[in-house]
Amino acid sequence: MQQMWTDIDQYIESHLIPEDPVLLQTLKNTDDRGYPDHLAVAANQGMLLQMLIQMNNCKRVLELGTFAAYSTMWLARALPDDGYILTIEGRDTHAALGQENIDNAKLKQQVELKVGRAADIMRALPEDTEAFDFIFIDADKQSYPEYLELSLKLSHSGTVIFLDNVIRAGAILEESNHKPSIEGIRDMFSAMQNHPAILSCTALQTVGSKGHDGFALAIVK
Numbered sequence: 609m610q611q612m613w614t615d616i617d618q619y620i621e622s623h624l625i626p627e628d629p630v631l632l633q634t635l636k637n638t639d640d641r642g643y644p645d646h647l648a649v650a651a652n653q654g655m656l657l658q659m660l661i662q663m664n665n666c667k668r669v670l671e672l673g674t675f676a677a678y679s680t681m682w683l684a685r686a687l688p689d690d691g692y693i694l695t696i697e698g699r700d701t702h703a704a705l706g707q708e709n710i711d712n713a714k715l716k717q718q719v720e721l722k723v724g725r726a727a728d729i730m731r732a733l734p735e736d737t738e739a740f741d742f743i744f745i746d747a748d749k750q751s752y753p754e755y756l757e758l759s760l761k762l763s764h765s766g767t768v769i770f771l772d773n774v775i776r777a778g779a780i781l782e783e784s785n786h787k788p789s790i791e792g793i794r795d796m797f798s799a800m801q802n803h804p805a806i807l808s809c810t811a812l813q814t815v816g817s818k819g820h821d822g823f824a825l826a827i828v829k
């Protein structure tokens with residue numbers, strides 16, 4: 609099935625996803641530096657991020673898990689020139705790659721990359737930090753429940769929260785699987801269930817070039 613999913617993603621991309629030199633350069637530099645591309649979002653998912661941001665006229669975006677900053681480029685594409693992205697990366701090597709790709713992209717929007725554990729950085733943000741309009745959670749899956757709570761604190765009514773990789777080829781249903789990343793996702797589902805600060809939420813499975821996975825989406829009450 610994987611080959612067909614990849615071919616169909618390719619078909620979708622060739623029809624609906626315009627080529628963008630910034631995105632291509634980011635992928636190329638990531639490959640040239642010897643990093644794999646499976647951690648990056650698929651282009652058609654990047655476009656979905658762009659559209660969610662455009663739909664809601666977002667200006668301030670928070671991203672947890674920068675890696676090569678490929679998804680950051682999609683977030684930036686969606687924003688007006690005076691848009692702002694705070695992106696947080698926990699690994700020094702990934703942060704260096706992400707910063708290099710951000711510098712190369714010469715984006716109009718302000719993109720600030722902070723290095724460290726996302727939860728620590730979120731807690732250390734100044735008390736008067738303006739709420740974010742869109743939050744993309746894509747860092748270590750183990751910490752998703754904590755990231756969800758901290759994100760809700762940095763949100764306003766209507767903020768959209770997107771959590772990547774919440775299906776993991778069905779591993780969330782494997783009872784014998786107690787990996788911290790999988791437990792983290794399960795705890796996130798439990799936390800989202802009837803959460804008093806969430807207006808509505810769902811999760812969708814996806815198949816494509818990145819295999820079988822999915823994302824959760826929440827709107828803040």
Ligand code: DHB
Nearest residue numbers: 646647648649746772773
């Ligand atoms: C992994 C993490 C991601 O954020 C992703 O999109 C795909 C894979 C991983 O840790 O394997």
Ligand code: MG
Nearest residue numbers: 647746772773
């Ligand atoms: Mg991801």
